[in-house]
Structures are given as C-alpha cells and as structure tokens.
Amino acid sequence: MSENLLEIKNLHVTYKTDDDEIFALNGVDLKVRKGETLGLVGETGAGKTTMALSIMRLLPDRVGLVTQGEIFLEDVNLMKVTEADMRLLRGQDVSMIFQDPMTSLNPIHTVGHQIAEVLFLHYPNAATDEIERKVDDMMAMVGIPAERKAEYPHQFSGGMKQRIVIAIALACNPKLLLADEPTTALDVTIQAQVLKMMNELKDSFNASMILITHDLGVVAQICDSVAIMYAGEIIEVGAAVDIFESESHHPYTIGLFGAIPDMTKKTRRLNPIDGLMPDPTSLPPGCRFAERCPRCREVCSSERPGMTPMSATHGIKCHLFKSDEQRRAAQ
Amino acid sequence: MSAPLLETKGLKKYFDTSLGPLHAVDDVSLAINAGETLGVVGESGCGKSTLGRLILRLLEPTAGEVVFDGQNILSYDRRKMKEMRKQMQIIFQDPFSSLNPRMTVSEIIAEPIKVTSALPTQDAILERVFELMGIVGLAERFVNTYPHELDGGRRQRIGVARALALNPRFIVCDEPVSALDVSIQAQILNLMMDLQEEMGLTYMFITHDLSVVKHISNNIAVMYLGQCVELAKTDELFENPVHPYTQGLLGAIPVPSLSARKHFNIMKGEVTSPINPHPGCRFAQRCPEATPRCAEPGLELKEISPGHFVSCYSHI
Ligand SMILES: Nc1ncnc2c1ncn2[C@@H]1O[C@H](COP(=O)(O)OP(=O)(O)OP(=O)(O)O)[C@@H](O)[C@H]1O
C-alpha cells in the first residue's frame, strides 16, 4: 500500500473543437498523499480546472480527451473504471466544488432540499428530522441562517450560492475533495470560517484536498504543498516551505508573487508579468514561459526544460536550474 | 473640496420572500467625489451588488434617493433615464457569463452605442470599436472572435471597453477582477487606474479583496447585512479600523507568507438573517464587544473624527 491517495502520471489532455485542437495539459505528474492539502495555482487558462475534471472523469463529452497518461486513486486506475463505477466513486470517494456554483445547483429546488438530497444518499437509514438537523448544521457552518434553507438559488448572492455548494460537497465526507476556487467569491471572515471547516472535516477523515486558487495568501494559510501550473504543465512543485521560503524559484513563480498588491506599501502601479500565456493551440517548442521570461536564454526557446529536483520535496522546470548529476554530466 | 458626483440618501431595497421582507440594502447614504474611487467591501450577501444595481436603476429601490450631479435620478422618466445611462455604466464580476456568447467582440462593444443610437453610421461605430479596443489594450485581430475563445483577462477587457463605449462619467465596478489571477488582475487594475486618470472617471469599486480595495480606493465603505457600518479614507480605515466587523475583516486577511500562518481568526456566532432583522446592531451576535445595549434600536453612522464614520454603540 502506498501512502499516496492520488497519483497522476504524464497526463495529456486536449480539447478538440471544430477548427482547433487545444493542448490543455501537457505531461502533468502529481502525487497527493493521504491527509494532504495541495494548493494548485496558476494563470487563467493554465489547465487547473481541466486537471480536476480529468480526475472526476467529467471532461466535456467528445471535446475533452485524455490522450496520454494515467490517474490512480489509491490502487484504482481511474482511466479504466467503468462509467457506472465512476458514478459511485464520484458520490463517495471524490467530490468536487465547481468554479461556477450554478453548475452544481438545481434552480428548481430549494437549497435546503439540495443539501438534504446528498445527506440522504449518504445516510440512507437516517430519519427525516435528523437529516433536517444536519442540513441546519451545514448551513450554519457555512454562515447562512438555517431559516433560509427554504429559498431558491436565484434568491442568493453569488457568494451564498458558493457556500451552499461547499456544504453539499462536504456533506458526503469524500476521501478526496477537489475544490475549484471555492472561496473566491467570499469575504475574508467567511472565507476563514469555510477554510477552517474544510480543514477540520478533512482532518477528521484523513481526507485529502486539492485546492485550486489564485490567492497565494490562502495557500500559505492552509496548504501542505503547492503545485504551480503554466500552459498545461506543472513548472514548480514543493512543500509550502519550499514555495514560500526557499531562495530558488521558477521565474514565473517570482512574477506571480510580484504581482500581488502589497498591503504594506503604497504604489500606484502593480507589477503584472508582461505579455500573455502562449496560444494553447500551437505551443512553442522550448520553455513555454520563454516569451515572457526576464531571464530567458538561447537554450530556452529551443529546448524544453525537464523537472529539476532541488530537494526531496522541491522541483523546478527551468533551464536555470540543473541538478548536481545534470551538471556533472554536462562537464 | 470637490462636490460629490454621486450620492445615495437613505437608499433601501427590500425583496419579498416567503418568510417576509429581506432587507438587502437598508438605509445606505454615501457620497463619491468626481474623479475618485469609493471602495465597497463586505461579506458576501451583504448587499453590495444590489446597491450597485440600485444606483444604476437596474433595480427600483424601496425608498431613498440616488443623486447624480445634483439631480435625483429616481424621479426621471424613461426617456431621461435613457440619456442618463450614457453617463453611468457597470462592469460585472464574471467576464465568463456577463458577455453574450453569441456575439462577437465588436458586437458586444458596439451594443450600447447602437442601443442609444449614439453614432450615425456603421463605419463610425466600427471606428469607435477599434478605438475602444486600443484604449483597453485588445489587439484588433480579436474584433470578430467570440468571448469563449478568449481568456479571462481579455474577456474582462471587453467588459471595460463596453462600459467605456458611451464616454461615461461614473462606473460601478462589481468585482471586476475577482475571477482573475493576480497577474491578469494587476493588468486590469493598472488599466482602470490609467483610464481614471486620463478620463477623470469616478468609480464605485465593489470587491471583497481588501488588498485590491486598498490599492485602488480613496475612500472605503464597509457594509454588513445591508447597512454601511464604517466609512473612512482608505489609509485611515486600514490604520485605525474602529468597527469590530472591520477589525475582524482586516484581521482575517490571508497573507502570502508562512510566518503569518496562524490559527484561523474566526469570528464566532451566527450570521443574523436579513429577513425581518431584529432592531439594533446586526453584527451583535458575532461581535466580541457586544453589550446588552447593542440590541436596542436607533443605531446610526456617527462621525468619530473628521471624515471617519462608524455605526457602533461601543464607539460613540
Ligand atoms: N470546453 C472547452 N473547449 C475548448 N477549450 C477549452 C474548454 N475548456 C477549457 N478549454 C481551454 O483549455 C485551457 C485550460 O483551461 P482550464 O479551464 O483548465 O484553465 P484554468 O487553469 O482552470 O483557468 P481559470 O483560472 O481561468 O479557471 C484553456 O486554454 C481553455 O481555453
């Protein structure tokens, strides 16, 4: 038995549209241990949601295709599971909080009904009033007065809908929770409450979580490890200390940290990373960040860098970094 | 002192629900000076978007006034309001769902111009579209693409271009960067601040990201359950937050560094329901400083130092 709950090996995903082929994931390797919270960060379009959808096997039919690679949940190869088994797995072992709350809410049922539905699936023998009490608890936990359970999604603000979705995802105690920007729409006090609740529930079941977010503050607060994506690849991965305290980083990671508005300084202009991500239909041959990279060298635009292990936990995909072996081989 | 371009006076919006009236916006009085930015922050569901939509009359208020350039626009008839709309625009949070997926970039940007018949010919409209695309930094080759073919940053630039189409004076920005990653967010914020400087725009900037609001606002209004609980200059608010909710809000900002990793700073207690809310302070149930007096009615925003307003019994 490995202690890894999830292992992704060399995953490639493309979206085929009428006239284009979009290379969304280009060789992703990732491991998530039992009980671990992994923060997944990266620019819009980097492939974060695609990765989560691949794990759920919910890529859009006929359009989104896994062209290479494997995903293991414990010993189960998810690429080989039948659709019927996958549906069971989705209910019990893996659950996902979607980026857009309306994808998981039904407009014609009250929010309370939708939480109860999941609880009934999970506790088929529970009495109705017991379920109702649990619904009230879940609502309180996400900071919405329980009396509002009789309302419909359209009567809720965006952030309130998101909290209902979080309550639903947590109601079934999954082994792996995929949370796609779960707190982006929430103010920081409720965010803190929701993250704490997710963390506690996770700990009490030794569950794992992949937390997709743009907010490096949130990552610093609750993630054990971090993976940073760019143009469909993981370009840096490490334990939280590696990402937040080590000296060595991928140039993109450095740009990402530099773009955060600094609460302690007063500056008129922010420092975005210049330029845009490469066109995912025709990715450049070398390093995908080369065009925007302030430290780009000749080799960068012709040769794709591999993942260089910086330590047992920390890896960087960039020509600036060579492992000792590679350096020795080059000499 | 410049005169306010926009003011709300005792603005209220109650929604009917099966359990009674829901006080989404309850007696909000604010002012924004021309060329300045008022940041509006607060818990999700506290009424920020409703407030923005009331100001643009996309929703009709239950009571109160919206004064633009000295005129109460709530008294305007449809024709006058249509004229007025040219001066007031809105940019929405979600660049993914707020743009019509069946329209091309040029159709989306041109729509407000066509609706108001602001320009006489197709050519003039197209010329204006290209001009706007230039202003917001969208390459001309995207003119005939559809929003779903673009990334979030470019989509939000379309939203900005569309909002600018009629040369407005005032823009409600409803979480325009919340869905974007920090780098794209920085690009859009820089763009919006440049536009403000060049065109003298006035913004109401709704967000729950305190680092963003600190960066972009002159003044900040903190809302809690439909009411404005604290209002101050940006620096003053961050240096000297007075309302216990504001203090909790600032204390809960996640900092991107491990040394700041702390036990979650959680406010205890239940969130009060906005449906038939009890009189007294709506934050009392979660407030660490609450006293029996906090349940009494009659709480108002009071000026505790010049330009700094707070609505809290412990600070009067
Ligand atoms: N259904 C689809 N059809 C075609 N292309 C798609 C589809 N879904 C995603 N893509 C493309 O795949 C790439 C990866 O998208 P994905 O949604 O995984 O990014 P993301 O990292 O989640 O971005 P964000 O931070 O904006 O949510 C992007 O180039 C995107 O345009």
Ligand SMILES: Nc1ncnc2c1ncn2[C@@H]1O[C@H](COP(=O)(O)OP(=O)(O)OP(=O)(O)O)[C@@H](O)[C@H]1O
């Ligand atoms: N059409 C409606 N019918 C009934 N209630 C509504 C309606 N629209 C909004 N509300 C309620 O009004 C309150 C304020 O909602 P609003 O959307 O203004 O919040 P918000 O501050 O913008 O929140 P968020 O940060 O999540 O966007 C909420 O309690 C919401 O449930």
Ligand code: SF4
């Ligand atoms: S490989 Fe080269 S271009 Fe890519 S990030 Fe490293 S230095 Fe920059």
Ligand SMILES: [Mg+2]
């Ligand atoms: Mg996504």
Ligand SMILES: [Mg+2]
């Ligand atoms: Mg809103």
